[in-house]
Amino acid sequence: MDLTFATADAAAIPLHVVAQDALDAFCDAQPDKVARWLRATGFTGALGSVALVPDDAGGIAMALAGDGTPETRARGRFHLAGAAALLPEGTYALHGLAPERATTESLGWLLSQYSFDHYREQKHTTARLVAPEGVDAARIEAIAAGEALTRDLINVPASDMGPADLEGACATLATRHGASIEVIRGEALLEQNFPMIHTVGRASAQAPRLIDMRWGESGPTLTLVGKGVCFDTGGLNLKPATGMGLMKKDMGGAATVLGLAQMIMALGLPLRLRVLVPAVENSVAGNAFRPGDILTARNGLSVEINNTDAEGRLVLADALAFAAEEDPDLMVSMATLTGAARVAVGPDLSPYYTDDAALAGLLDAAAEQAADPVWRMPFHTPYESMIEPGIADLDNAPKGGFAGSITAALFLRRFAGQGRYAHFDIYGWNPAAAPARPKGGTGMGARALLEALPGALAL
Known part of the structure; x- marks a missing residue:
């Protein structure tokens, strides 16, 4: 699995992206034998379709990828990745896309080369792409590497990705980029006043822990907090089997912030980064x-x-609460937190919450540019009463079944301090394969955040 661009090669096969309504004009501009070949093979330019044009020696003279219509393109993303999966092994040079679109489609191509092969060899795209002219190849490769890290961490089952293993993944990432890391484990959580992390994780065979990674010496401060529940049985409110089957992904928030941290550090962004991961397993014991x-x-x-x-x-x-004590310029939490969010927006959108309209505007614009869809949800203050049970300050699971994602976000807001804050209630999983997004673990919201960071940290 190689999520990088191929070296520019004079022998690279030209790959033309052609929309349905532009096919006749494309054929008219080609030698007669090419036009007749394309028409004889029935290539229409339909989205995701591929045509190969032979040369006189029996090789491939050029390839075409259908770009469909505006209507079909609007119903998905990373369309070129779908075509890349159909191309034979080789190196291809892209033609026919403006730089902004080429950036998105090139990222999709690299992501299509991902496969989760920890336990058995898997098929993946073997066609390689030369970085198109006008795109930032190093940035795209860094984003693809961060996404691959997130996918791997989610896909690995809890037998090999418990709290100790997640700590190991953080340590590896820190070493790779010269970051520092501190970890508070077990009973030390009580001694250093992290009682709820300790309580949730104390029934597991692996001690609960809080992982604290720092990187960068200057610039604005960004703190990422990722939910690291490596497996969630539901505790004494035990989940049924149908609800437990995907709980290896309940550390998807941690996996996503680590993927984003990988992108930030690889790109050398001018900021001070802190990543906090409470890593636990919610188990059943005495x-x-x-x-x-x-x-x-x-x-x-x-x-x-x-x-x-x-x-x-x-x-x-x-x-x-720990992060807020330092009052960072921006704090973001990411978590596979509620089923209510999935009911509201499905598996493809990343719902997020913030009280800062300027930050929301930046995120929405960045999400479109990064092909990483997000949707703003309301911190609806009138629902605060729903999380106040009477005998304590807060209720962790309000009754009634209404507004479950909102009440969870309101709960978190009580601990996030007074600074700029956003919370993402993500799913972290593709239930069905799509171009550049195989079934399994996936990052959500990280690319949008990366794109929005320069503006967000300047607010």
Whole structure:
């Protein structure tokens, strides 16, 4: 698996991207034998289709990738990746796309070369692409590498990606980029006032921990907080089998912020980065926390536990409170937090929350440019009463079933301090394969955040 561009080669096969309504004009501009070949093979320029034109020696003179119509293109993204998967092995040089579109499609091509082959060899795209003229090849490669890291971390099952393994992945990333890392484990969490991280993870065979990675010496401060629940049984409110099957992905928030950190550090962005990952497994044992327990968080707020399966917000709360003590210029949390978010927007959109309209505008514009769709959800303050149970300051699982993603976000906002803050309630999983996005773990929102960072940190 090589998520990089091919070296420019004079022998690279020209690959022309041709829309349906431009096919006749393209054929008219070609030698007669090429035009007759394309018409004889029935190539129409339909989205995702491919045509190969032979040369006189029996090789490939050129290839065409159908670009469909504006209507068909609007129904997906990374269309060239779909065509790349159909091309024979070789090196291709792209023609027919403006630089902005070429940037997006080139990223999709690199991402199509990803395969999760930790346990068995998998098929992946073998056609290689020369970096198109006018695109920032190093940036695209860094983004692809960050996305691959996120996918790998999510795809690895909990047997090989428990809290200790997630710590190891963080340490490897820190070493690669010269970052520092500190880890607070086990009973030390209580001694250093991280009671909710400890409580959620204490029933696991692997000790709970808070991973704290720092990188950069100057510039504005960015803190990323990622939910690292390496497996979620639901605790004593045990999930049914159907709800537990994908719980290896419940550390998708941590995987996504680590992928984003990889992008930031590889690109050498002028900022000071901090990544906090509360890494736990929500297990069942004699010392598991119980429904009805009342916990006191790092910032002093009391929390009534009405469902042990709403554990992600608990570990994030301590980490957010810790992060807020330094008052960073921007703080972002990412978590596979609620099923309610999936019901609201499905698996493809990244819902996010922020009180900062300027930040939201930057994120929305960046998401479109990065082909990483997001959707702003409301921090609806009138719902605050829904997370106030009466006998404690907060309720971790309000009854009633309404606005589950919003009430979870409101819960987290109580711990995030007064600075600029955004929370992403992501899914982290592709339920079905799509161009450049195989079934399995996936990053969500990271590319949009990367694109928005220069403006967001200048606000």
